[in-house]
Amino acid sequence: MLNDLFAGIVSGCMYGVFGACICVLFRVSKVVNIAIGDLAAFATLAVAWFITNHGLNVWVGILIVLVAFALFSYAYDTLVTRPIAARSSKNFTAVMFFFTLALSLLVEGLGQLLFGSEVHGVPALWSGANFKIGSLIVERPAILLIAVTVVATAAMGAFLRYTLIGRVITACGQNETGVRVVGVNPNRIRLVCFIGSVLAGAMFGILVSPLLGFTYSSGLSLGTLGLVAAAFARLVNPIRAVVVGILIGVAEALIGGYVTSSYQVVMVFGVLTVVILARPKILGTLGSFD
Protein backbone atom coordinates (compact mmCIF):
# COMPACT_ATOMS: atom_id res chain seq x y z
CA MET A 1 0.00 0.00 0.00
CA LEU A 2 2.71 2.48 1.03
CA ASN A 3 4.79 1.63 -2.02
CA ASP A 4 1.77 2.12 -4.31
CA LEU A 5 1.04 5.43 -2.63
CA PHE A 6 4.63 6.56 -3.05
CA ALA A 7 4.73 5.49 -6.69
CA GLY A 8 1.51 7.47 -7.20
CA ILE A 9 3.04 10.59 -5.68
CA VAL A 10 6.06 10.25 -7.97
CA SER A 11 4.05 9.96 -11.19
CA GLY A 12 1.61 12.57 -9.82
CA CYS A 13 4.47 15.05 -9.49
CA MET A 14 5.00 14.60 -13.21
CA TYR A 15 1.33 15.27 -14.08
CA GLY A 16 1.25 18.15 -11.62
CA VAL A 17 4.31 19.84 -13.06
CA PHE A 18 2.97 19.45 -16.60
CA GLY A 19 -0.33 20.90 -15.35
CA ALA A 20 1.50 23.82 -13.73
CA CYS A 21 3.41 24.50 -16.94
CA ILE A 22 0.12 24.52 -18.87
CA CYS A 23 -1.41 26.88 -16.26
CA VAL A 24 1.45 29.39 -16.31
CA LEU A 25 1.42 29.60 -20.08
CA PHE A 26 -2.37 29.88 -20.25
CA ARG A 27 -2.31 32.52 -17.50
CA VAL A 28 -0.04 34.72 -19.55
CA SER A 29 -1.11 34.01 -23.11
CA LYS A 30 -4.33 31.94 -23.29
CA VAL A 31 -2.34 29.19 -25.04
CA VAL A 32 -3.07 25.60 -23.92
CA ASN A 33 0.12 23.72 -24.71
CA ILE A 34 -0.99 20.09 -25.05
CA ALA A 35 2.45 19.25 -26.52
CA ILE A 36 4.17 19.68 -23.16
CA GLY A 37 4.26 15.90 -22.48
CA ASP A 38 5.59 14.99 -25.90
CA LEU A 39 8.26 17.66 -25.72
CA ALA A 40 9.36 16.30 -22.32
CA ALA A 41 9.44 12.72 -23.67
CA PHE A 42 11.41 13.83 -26.72
CA ALA A 43 13.90 15.72 -24.52
CA THR A 44 14.41 12.63 -22.39
CA LEU A 45 14.91 10.37 -25.41
CA ALA A 46 17.35 12.88 -26.92
CA VAL A 47 19.46 13.06 -23.75
CA ALA A 48 19.45 9.24 -23.49
CA TRP A 49 20.50 9.06 -27.17
CA PHE A 50 23.42 11.45 -26.62
CA ILE A 51 24.61 9.39 -23.66
CA THR A 52 24.19 5.97 -25.28
CA ASN A 53 25.29 6.73 -28.84
CA HIS A 54 27.89 9.45 -28.28
CA GLY A 55 29.11 8.68 -24.77
CA LEU A 56 28.38 12.22 -23.57
CA ASN A 57 28.30 13.08 -19.90
CA VAL A 58 24.69 13.26 -18.68
CA TRP A 59 24.95 16.94 -17.75
CA VAL A 60 26.44 17.85 -21.15
CA GLY A 61 23.60 15.95 -22.83
CA ILE A 62 21.02 17.79 -20.73
CA LEU A 63 22.64 21.14 -21.50
CA ILE A 64 22.67 20.49 -25.27
CA VAL A 65 19.02 19.41 -25.27
CA LEU A 66 17.84 22.32 -23.11
CA VAL A 67 19.65 24.85 -25.32
CA ALA A 68 18.15 23.21 -28.43
CA PHE A 69 14.68 23.29 -26.83
CA ALA A 70 15.06 26.95 -25.89
CA LEU A 71 15.98 27.80 -29.50
CA PHE A 72 13.11 25.68 -30.83
CA SER A 73 10.63 27.34 -28.44
CA TYR A 74 11.86 30.77 -29.52
CA ALA A 75 11.40 29.85 -33.18
CA TYR A 76 7.95 28.32 -32.55
CA ASP A 77 6.72 31.38 -30.71
CA THR A 78 8.10 33.73 -33.35
CA LEU A 79 6.97 31.78 -36.42
CA VAL A 80 3.68 30.26 -35.21
CA THR A 81 2.21 31.78 -32.04
CA ARG A 82 2.93 35.44 -32.73
CA PRO A 83 1.46 35.54 -36.26
CA ILE A 84 -1.63 33.64 -35.07
CA ALA A 85 -2.05 36.01 -32.11
CA ALA A 86 -1.84 38.96 -34.50
CA ARG A 87 -4.47 37.51 -36.85
CA SER A 88 -7.07 35.61 -34.83
CA SER A 89 -7.59 37.24 -31.47
CA LYS A 90 -11.14 35.89 -31.05
CA ASN A 91 -10.41 32.20 -31.60
CA PHE A 92 -6.80 32.35 -30.49
CA THR A 93 -7.08 29.71 -27.74
CA ALA A 94 -8.92 27.23 -29.95
CA VAL A 95 -6.58 27.77 -32.91
CA MET A 96 -3.48 27.42 -30.74
CA PHE A 97 -4.87 24.25 -29.12
CA PHE A 98 -4.93 22.59 -32.53
CA PHE A 99 -1.49 23.93 -33.38
CA THR A 100 0.01 22.53 -30.17
CA LEU A 101 -1.82 19.25 -30.82
CA ALA A 102 -0.19 19.18 -34.26
CA LEU A 103 3.15 19.93 -32.60
CA SER A 104 2.52 17.06 -30.21
CA LEU A 105 1.91 14.61 -33.08
CA LEU A 106 4.89 15.96 -35.01
CA VAL A 107 7.23 15.58 -32.02
CA GLU A 108 5.88 12.06 -31.40
CA GLY A 109 6.52 11.07 -35.02
CA LEU A 110 10.01 12.57 -34.97
CA GLY A 111 10.70 10.73 -31.71
CA GLN A 112 9.78 7.40 -33.30
CA LEU A 113 11.86 8.17 -36.38
CA LEU A 114 14.97 9.21 -34.48
CA PHE A 115 14.91 7.08 -31.33
CA GLY A 116 12.85 4.00 -32.26
CA SER A 117 10.15 2.33 -30.20
CA GLU A 118 12.22 1.08 -27.25
CA VAL A 119 11.92 2.35 -23.72
CA HIS A 120 14.69 4.81 -22.80
CA GLY A 121 15.65 6.64 -19.65
CA VAL A 122 18.34 9.05 -18.58
CA PRO A 123 20.66 7.73 -15.84
CA ALA A 124 19.64 8.90 -12.38
CA LEU A 125 21.05 12.29 -11.44
CA TRP A 126 21.21 11.10 -7.84
CA SER A 127 22.23 7.45 -7.89
CA GLY A 128 22.95 4.94 -5.15
CA ALA A 129 21.23 2.30 -3.06
CA ASN A 130 17.53 2.63 -2.34
CA PHE A 131 16.37 3.74 1.08
CA LYS A 132 14.22 1.36 3.12
CA ILE A 133 11.77 2.66 5.67
CA GLY A 134 9.88 -0.35 7.01
CA SER A 135 8.17 -1.92 4.02
CA LEU A 136 8.58 1.24 1.95
CA ILE A 137 11.37 1.20 -0.61
CA VAL A 138 12.36 4.66 -1.78
CA GLU A 139 14.54 5.24 -4.82
CA ARG A 140 16.85 8.23 -4.80
CA PRO A 141 15.58 9.69 -8.11
CA ALA A 142 12.09 9.66 -6.59
CA ILE A 143 13.25 11.71 -3.60
CA LEU A 144 15.01 14.11 -5.97
CA LEU A 145 11.89 14.45 -8.12
CA ILE A 146 9.59 15.09 -5.15
CA ALA A 147 12.06 17.57 -3.61
CA VAL A 148 12.47 19.49 -6.86
CA THR A 149 8.68 19.50 -7.37
CA VAL A 150 8.05 20.90 -3.87
CA VAL A 151 10.79 23.54 -4.11
CA ALA A 152 9.90 24.56 -7.69
CA THR A 153 6.18 24.79 -6.86
CA ALA A 154 6.78 26.89 -3.75
CA ALA A 155 9.22 29.14 -5.64
CA MET A 156 6.76 29.56 -8.54
CA GLY A 157 3.91 30.40 -6.14
CA ALA A 158 6.02 32.99 -4.33
CA PHE A 159 7.24 34.42 -7.63
CA LEU A 160 3.73 34.85 -9.03
CA ARG A 161 2.35 36.28 -5.82
CA TYR A 162 5.07 38.52 -4.49
CA THR A 163 7.12 39.82 -7.42
CA LEU A 164 6.29 42.52 -9.92
CA ILE A 165 7.07 40.23 -12.87
CA GLY A 166 4.78 37.58 -11.33
CA ARG A 167 1.97 40.13 -11.20
CA VAL A 168 2.72 41.07 -14.81
CA ILE A 169 2.36 37.40 -15.83
CA THR A 170 -1.07 37.31 -14.20
CA ALA A 171 -2.05 40.65 -15.70
CA CYS A 172 -1.04 39.64 -19.24
CA GLY A 173 -3.85 37.07 -19.36
CA GLN A 174 -6.45 39.58 -18.14
CA ASN A 175 -6.03 42.64 -20.32
CA GLU A 176 -3.46 43.07 -23.08
CA THR A 177 -4.05 46.80 -23.48
CA GLY A 178 -3.70 47.18 -19.71
CA VAL A 179 -0.24 45.63 -19.67
CA ARG A 180 0.91 47.55 -22.71
CA VAL A 181 0.04 50.90 -21.13
CA VAL A 182 2.30 50.11 -18.17
CA GLY A 183 5.19 49.36 -20.52
CA VAL A 184 4.97 45.57 -20.71
CA ASN A 185 5.68 43.89 -24.03
CA PRO A 186 3.19 40.98 -23.81
CA ASN A 187 4.87 39.14 -26.69
CA ARG A 188 8.12 39.03 -24.75
CA ILE A 189 6.45 37.84 -21.54
CA ARG A 190 4.62 35.10 -23.47
CA LEU A 191 7.87 34.07 -25.14
CA VAL A 192 9.72 33.84 -21.82
CA CYS A 193 6.87 31.82 -20.25
CA PHE A 194 6.68 29.50 -23.26
CA ILE A 195 10.41 28.81 -23.21
CA GLY A 196 10.38 28.48 -19.41
CA SER A 197 7.45 26.04 -19.36
CA VAL A 198 8.93 23.88 -22.15
CA LEU A 199 12.30 23.74 -20.39
CA ALA A 200 10.67 22.97 -17.02
CA GLY A 201 8.62 20.17 -18.62
CA ALA A 202 11.72 18.79 -20.34
CA MET A 203 13.76 18.89 -17.13
CA PHE A 204 11.05 17.08 -15.16
CA GLY A 205 10.79 14.48 -17.92
CA ILE A 206 14.53 13.89 -17.57
CA LEU A 207 14.22 13.71 -13.77
CA VAL A 208 11.38 11.18 -13.82
CA SER A 209 12.75 9.00 -16.65
CA PRO A 210 15.01 6.79 -14.47
CA LEU A 211 11.82 5.75 -12.64
CA LEU A 212 9.23 5.51 -15.40
CA GLY A 213 11.16 5.19 -18.67
CA PHE A 214 9.87 6.85 -21.84
CA THR A 215 9.03 5.75 -25.34
CA TYR A 216 8.31 8.08 -28.25
CA SER A 217 4.58 7.80 -27.46
CA SER A 218 4.66 8.33 -23.68
CA GLY A 219 4.22 12.07 -23.90
CA LEU A 220 0.64 12.51 -25.07
CA SER A 221 -0.96 10.59 -22.18
CA LEU A 222 1.32 12.38 -19.68
CA GLY A 223 0.45 15.73 -21.24
CA THR A 224 -3.26 14.86 -21.23
CA LEU A 225 -3.18 14.01 -17.52
CA GLY A 226 -1.28 17.28 -17.00
CA LEU A 227 -4.05 19.06 -18.90
CA VAL A 228 -6.67 17.43 -16.66
CA ALA A 229 -4.75 18.62 -13.57
CA ALA A 230 -4.57 22.10 -15.13
CA ALA A 231 -8.31 22.05 -15.91
CA PHE A 232 -9.08 21.30 -12.25
CA ALA A 233 -6.97 24.39 -11.50
CA ARG A 234 -9.08 26.39 -13.99
CA LEU A 235 -5.94 26.66 -16.17
CA VAL A 236 -4.66 29.54 -14.07
CA ASN A 237 -3.54 28.17 -10.68
CA PRO A 238 -0.26 26.24 -11.03
CA ILE A 239 -0.06 25.33 -7.34
CA ARG A 240 -3.47 23.71 -7.44
CA ALA A 241 -2.50 21.93 -10.66
CA VAL A 242 0.45 20.32 -8.86
CA VAL A 243 -1.77 19.19 -5.97
CA VAL A 244 -4.42 17.80 -8.34
CA GLY A 245 -1.71 16.12 -10.43
CA ILE A 246 -0.41 14.32 -7.33
CA LEU A 247 -3.96 13.23 -6.44
CA ILE A 248 -4.42 11.87 -9.97
CA GLY A 249 -1.11 10.01 -9.68
CA VAL A 250 -2.14 8.48 -6.36
CA ALA A 251 -5.55 7.48 -7.73
CA GLU A 252 -3.85 5.91 -10.74
CA ALA A 253 -1.40 3.95 -8.57
CA LEU A 254 -4.13 2.68 -6.23
CA ILE A 255 -6.30 1.61 -9.17
CA GLY A 256 -3.27 -0.13 -10.70
CA GLY A 257 -2.43 -1.84 -7.40
CA TYR A 258 -5.87 -2.86 -6.23
CA VAL A 259 -8.27 -2.87 -9.17
CA THR A 260 -6.62 -3.48 -12.54
CA SER A 261 -3.25 -2.59 -13.98
CA SER A 262 -4.36 -3.31 -17.57
CA TYR A 263 -6.95 -0.54 -17.68
CA GLN A 264 -5.23 1.83 -15.25
CA VAL A 265 -5.34 4.96 -17.44
CA VAL A 266 -8.87 4.22 -18.69
CA MET A 267 -10.03 3.83 -15.09
CA VAL A 268 -8.36 7.09 -14.07
CA PHE A 269 -10.15 8.99 -16.83
CA GLY A 270 -13.36 7.18 -15.84
CA VAL A 271 -13.00 8.31 -12.21
CA LEU A 272 -12.23 11.87 -13.33
CA THR A 273 -15.30 11.87 -15.58
CA VAL A 274 -17.49 10.73 -12.68
CA VAL A 275 -15.99 13.43 -10.42
CA ILE A 276 -16.69 16.13 -13.03
CA LEU A 277 -20.22 14.86 -13.68
CA ALA A 278 -20.96 14.72 -9.95
CA ARG A 279 -19.41 18.09 -9.14
CA PRO A 280 -19.30 20.16 -12.37
CA LYS A 281 -18.59 23.29 -10.36
CA ILE A 282 -15.20 21.85 -9.46
CA LEU A 283 -13.91 23.03 -12.83
CA GLY A 284 -15.46 26.47 -12.43
CA THR A 285 -15.00 28.70 -15.43
CA LEU A 286 -11.77 27.90 -17.20
CA GLY A 287 -9.50 30.90 -17.07
CA SER A 288 -11.22 32.46 -14.06
CA PHE A 289 -9.36 33.14 -10.86
CA ASP A 290 -10.64 32.31 -7.38
Place this chain on the structure above:
Amino acid sequence: MKIELIDVTVRYGSIIALSNCDLVIGSDEAVAVIGPNGNGKSSLLKAIAGLASFDGHIRVDGQEPSRRTARSSWAVRRGVVLVPERRALFPRMTVRDNILLGCYAFTRRLSTRLRDQVMAETLDLFPELETKLNSDAGTLSGGQQQMVAIARGLASRPSVLMLDEPSLGLAEIVVHKLYDTLSTLRTEGRGLVVAEESPVNAIRLCDKVVSVERGTVAVAPAPVRSEMIP
Protein backbone atom coordinates in the same frame (compact mmCIF):
# COMPACT_ATOMS: atom_id res chain seq x y z
CA MET B 1 10.04 66.91 -22.61
CA LYS B 2 8.51 67.33 -26.06
CA ILE B 3 6.34 64.99 -28.15
CA GLU B 4 6.41 65.73 -31.89
CA LEU B 5 4.01 64.23 -34.40
CA ILE B 6 5.13 64.67 -37.99
CA ASP B 7 2.78 63.72 -40.84
CA VAL B 8 1.14 60.96 -38.79
CA THR B 9 -1.55 58.84 -40.44
CA VAL B 10 -3.39 56.04 -38.67
CA ARG B 11 -5.21 53.43 -40.75
CA TYR B 12 -7.45 50.53 -39.75
CA GLY B 13 -7.56 48.49 -42.94
CA SER B 14 -8.91 50.80 -45.61
CA ILE B 15 -10.30 53.31 -43.09
CA ILE B 16 -8.18 56.37 -42.37
CA ALA B 17 -8.71 57.29 -38.72
CA LEU B 18 -6.15 60.08 -38.54
CA SER B 19 -4.75 61.90 -41.53
CA ASN B 20 -1.38 63.68 -41.92
CA CYS B 21 -1.32 64.98 -38.38
CA ASP B 22 1.37 67.46 -37.27
CA LEU B 23 1.39 68.38 -33.60
CA VAL B 24 3.74 69.30 -30.78
CA ILE B 25 2.92 68.57 -27.14
CA GLY B 26 5.14 69.75 -24.31
CA SER B 27 5.33 68.21 -20.85
CA ASP B 28 4.53 71.65 -19.42
CA GLU B 29 1.22 71.81 -21.29
CA ALA B 30 -2.31 70.62 -20.67
CA VAL B 31 -3.91 69.75 -23.98
CA ALA B 32 -7.60 69.09 -24.56
CA VAL B 33 -8.30 66.87 -27.56
CA ILE B 34 -11.89 67.39 -28.58
CA GLY B 35 -14.18 66.27 -31.36
CA PRO B 36 -17.10 63.96 -32.08
CA ASN B 37 -16.86 60.22 -31.42
CA GLY B 38 -15.20 58.16 -34.11
CA ASN B 39 -13.31 61.13 -35.57
CA GLY B 40 -9.81 60.11 -34.50
CA LYS B 41 -9.24 61.34 -30.92
CA SER B 42 -8.51 57.87 -29.54
CA SER B 43 -6.40 57.00 -32.58
CA LEU B 44 -4.29 60.08 -31.94
CA LEU B 45 -3.66 59.11 -28.31
CA LYS B 46 -3.12 55.44 -29.17
CA ALA B 47 -0.56 56.36 -31.83
CA ILE B 48 1.35 58.53 -29.35
CA ALA B 49 1.22 55.71 -26.75
CA GLY B 50 2.38 53.13 -29.31
CA LEU B 51 -0.89 51.16 -29.23
CA ALA B 52 -1.84 51.91 -32.84
CA SER B 53 0.49 51.53 -35.80
CA PHE B 54 0.90 54.58 -38.03
CA ASP B 55 2.76 56.09 -40.94
CA GLY B 56 4.89 59.15 -40.23
CA HIS B 57 7.01 59.99 -37.22
CA ILE B 58 6.31 60.41 -33.53
CA ARG B 59 9.35 61.60 -31.62
CA VAL B 60 9.87 62.09 -27.92
CA ASP B 61 12.66 64.60 -27.25
CA GLY B 62 13.72 64.17 -30.86
CA GLN B 63 14.11 60.40 -30.62
CA GLU B 64 12.24 57.41 -32.02
CA PRO B 65 12.44 53.76 -30.96
CA SER B 66 14.43 51.25 -33.00
CA ARG B 67 12.45 48.84 -35.20
CA ARG B 68 12.94 45.95 -32.77
CA THR B 69 11.63 47.89 -29.77
CA ALA B 70 7.94 47.68 -28.84
CA ARG B 71 6.78 51.27 -29.26
CA SER B 72 4.31 51.12 -26.37
CA SER B 73 7.04 50.03 -23.92
CA TRP B 74 9.38 52.68 -25.28
CA ALA B 75 6.78 55.44 -24.90
CA VAL B 76 6.08 54.48 -21.28
CA ARG B 77 9.79 54.41 -20.46
CA ARG B 78 10.07 57.89 -21.98
CA GLY B 79 7.35 59.15 -19.64
CA VAL B 80 4.38 59.11 -22.04
CA VAL B 81 1.59 57.17 -20.31
CA LEU B 82 -1.97 56.55 -21.45
CA VAL B 83 -5.05 55.96 -19.31
CA PRO B 84 -7.07 54.20 -22.01
CA GLU B 85 -10.75 54.49 -22.78
CA ARG B 86 -12.69 52.01 -20.59
CA ARG B 87 -9.64 51.92 -18.29
CA ALA B 88 -8.17 48.51 -19.28
CA LEU B 89 -7.79 47.39 -15.66
CA PHE B 90 -7.06 43.83 -14.55
CA PRO B 91 -10.48 42.90 -13.18
CA ARG B 92 -9.47 39.84 -11.17
CA MET B 93 -6.48 41.47 -9.52
CA THR B 94 -6.71 43.66 -6.44
CA VAL B 95 -6.81 47.43 -6.67
CA ARG B 96 -3.41 47.51 -4.95
CA ASP B 97 -1.85 45.17 -7.54
CA ASN B 98 -3.43 47.11 -10.41
CA ILE B 99 -1.84 50.32 -9.17
CA LEU B 100 1.55 48.77 -8.35
CA LEU B 101 1.81 47.35 -11.87
CA GLY B 102 2.30 50.94 -13.02
CA CYS B 103 5.79 50.76 -11.46
CA TYR B 104 6.83 48.30 -14.20
CA ALA B 105 7.50 51.38 -16.34
CA PHE B 106 10.71 52.11 -14.43
CA THR B 107 11.59 49.09 -12.29
CA ARG B 108 11.37 45.29 -12.19
CA ARG B 109 11.68 45.09 -8.40
CA LEU B 110 9.08 46.31 -5.96
CA SER B 111 10.76 47.29 -2.71
CA THR B 112 8.63 47.80 0.38
CA ARG B 113 9.64 51.46 0.34
CA LEU B 114 8.50 51.96 -3.26
CA ARG B 115 5.26 50.08 -2.60
CA ASP B 116 4.48 52.23 0.46
CA GLN B 117 5.37 55.41 -1.41
CA VAL B 118 3.14 54.61 -4.39
CA MET B 119 0.21 53.64 -2.18
CA ALA B 120 0.63 56.77 -0.03
CA GLU B 121 0.63 58.99 -3.15
CA THR B 122 -2.44 57.18 -4.45
CA LEU B 123 -4.41 57.58 -1.22
CA ASP B 124 -3.35 61.20 -1.00
CA LEU B 125 -5.00 61.81 -4.38
CA PHE B 126 -7.86 59.30 -4.05
CA PRO B 127 -8.68 58.75 -0.34
CA GLU B 128 -11.88 56.95 -1.45
CA LEU B 129 -9.78 53.96 -2.50
CA GLU B 130 -8.43 53.25 1.00
CA THR B 131 -11.13 50.71 1.85
CA LYS B 132 -10.96 49.12 -1.60
CA LEU B 133 -7.26 48.31 -1.91
CA ASN B 134 -7.75 44.58 -1.37
CA SER B 135 -10.89 44.31 -3.52
CA ASP B 136 -10.75 43.03 -7.06
CA ALA B 137 -10.72 45.97 -9.50
CA GLY B 138 -13.62 44.41 -11.41
CA THR B 139 -15.93 44.84 -8.42
CA LEU B 140 -15.51 48.64 -8.25
CA SER B 141 -17.89 51.29 -9.57
CA GLY B 142 -17.02 53.08 -12.83
CA GLY B 143 -15.77 56.18 -10.99
CA GLN B 144 -13.58 54.14 -8.66
CA GLN B 145 -12.20 52.16 -11.60
CA GLN B 146 -11.28 55.44 -13.30
CA MET B 147 -9.44 56.49 -10.14
CA VAL B 148 -7.51 53.19 -10.16
CA ALA B 149 -6.64 53.64 -13.83
CA ILE B 150 -5.33 57.17 -13.19
CA ALA B 151 -3.44 55.99 -10.09
CA ARG B 152 -1.86 53.19 -12.15
CA GLY B 153 -0.89 55.74 -14.80
CA LEU B 154 0.65 58.02 -12.17
CA ALA B 155 2.55 55.10 -10.62
CA SER B 156 4.44 54.94 -13.94
CA ARG B 157 5.90 58.40 -13.10
CA PRO B 158 4.76 60.02 -16.37
CA SER B 159 5.97 63.35 -17.71
CA VAL B 160 2.82 63.46 -19.83
CA LEU B 161 -0.32 61.63 -18.71
CA MET B 162 -2.85 61.07 -21.51
CA LEU B 163 -6.46 60.30 -20.63
CA ASP B 164 -8.85 58.93 -23.23
CA GLU B 165 -12.48 59.78 -22.44
CA PRO B 166 -11.94 59.86 -18.66
CA SER B 167 -15.53 60.91 -17.94
CA LEU B 168 -17.15 58.28 -20.18
CA GLY B 169 -20.05 56.60 -18.38
CA LEU B 170 -19.55 58.48 -15.11
CA ALA B 171 -22.13 60.47 -13.14
CA GLU B 172 -21.74 64.26 -13.25
CA ILE B 173 -20.69 64.52 -9.62
CA VAL B 174 -17.98 61.90 -10.20
CA VAL B 175 -16.80 63.75 -13.30
CA HIS B 176 -16.42 66.98 -11.29
CA LYS B 177 -14.41 65.12 -8.65
CA LEU B 178 -12.25 63.60 -11.36
CA TYR B 179 -11.52 66.96 -12.94
CA ASP B 180 -10.70 68.42 -9.51
CA THR B 181 -8.04 65.73 -9.25
CA LEU B 182 -6.74 66.44 -12.76
CA SER B 183 -6.64 70.12 -11.83
CA THR B 184 -4.47 69.21 -8.82
CA LEU B 185 -2.14 67.27 -11.10
CA ARG B 186 -1.99 70.28 -13.41
CA THR B 187 -1.14 72.57 -10.50
CA GLU B 188 1.71 70.21 -9.63
CA GLY B 189 3.04 70.82 -13.17
CA ARG B 190 2.13 67.47 -14.69
CA GLY B 191 1.72 67.43 -18.48
CA LEU B 192 -1.79 66.32 -19.45
CA VAL B 193 -3.53 65.34 -22.67
CA VAL B 194 -7.26 64.83 -22.19
CA ALA B 195 -9.45 63.52 -25.00
CA GLU B 196 -13.16 64.12 -24.44
CA GLU B 197 -16.26 64.02 -26.56
CA SER B 198 -18.03 66.48 -24.22
CA PRO B 199 -15.32 69.11 -24.11
CA VAL B 200 -16.34 71.69 -21.50
CA ASN B 201 -14.43 70.25 -18.53
CA ALA B 202 -11.39 69.43 -20.63
CA ILE B 203 -11.25 72.93 -22.16
CA ARG B 204 -11.56 74.53 -18.71
CA LEU B 205 -8.70 72.39 -17.45
CA CYS B 206 -6.34 72.78 -20.37
CA ASP B 207 -4.35 75.63 -21.87
CA LYS B 208 -4.29 74.27 -25.41
CA VAL B 209 -7.17 72.81 -27.41
CA VAL B 210 -6.72 70.43 -30.31
CA SER B 211 -9.78 69.56 -32.34
CA VAL B 212 -9.99 66.33 -34.30
CA GLU B 213 -12.65 66.10 -36.97
CA ARG B 214 -12.83 63.40 -39.62
CA GLY B 215 -9.26 62.47 -38.89
CA THR B 216 -7.92 65.98 -39.33
CA VAL B 217 -6.18 67.65 -36.41
CA ALA B 218 -6.17 71.41 -35.82
CA VAL B 219 -5.05 73.53 -32.87
CA ALA B 220 -7.93 75.79 -31.92
CA PRO B 221 -7.02 79.48 -31.60
CA ALA B 222 -7.76 81.24 -28.28
CA PRO B 223 -10.99 83.05 -29.34
CA VAL B 224 -12.52 79.78 -30.47
CA ARG B 225 -11.61 78.24 -27.13
CA SER B 226 -13.44 80.92 -25.16
CA GLU B 227 -16.54 80.41 -27.34
CA MET B 228 -16.50 76.73 -26.49
CA ILE B 229 -16.93 77.33 -22.76
CA PRO B 230 -20.49 78.30 -21.87
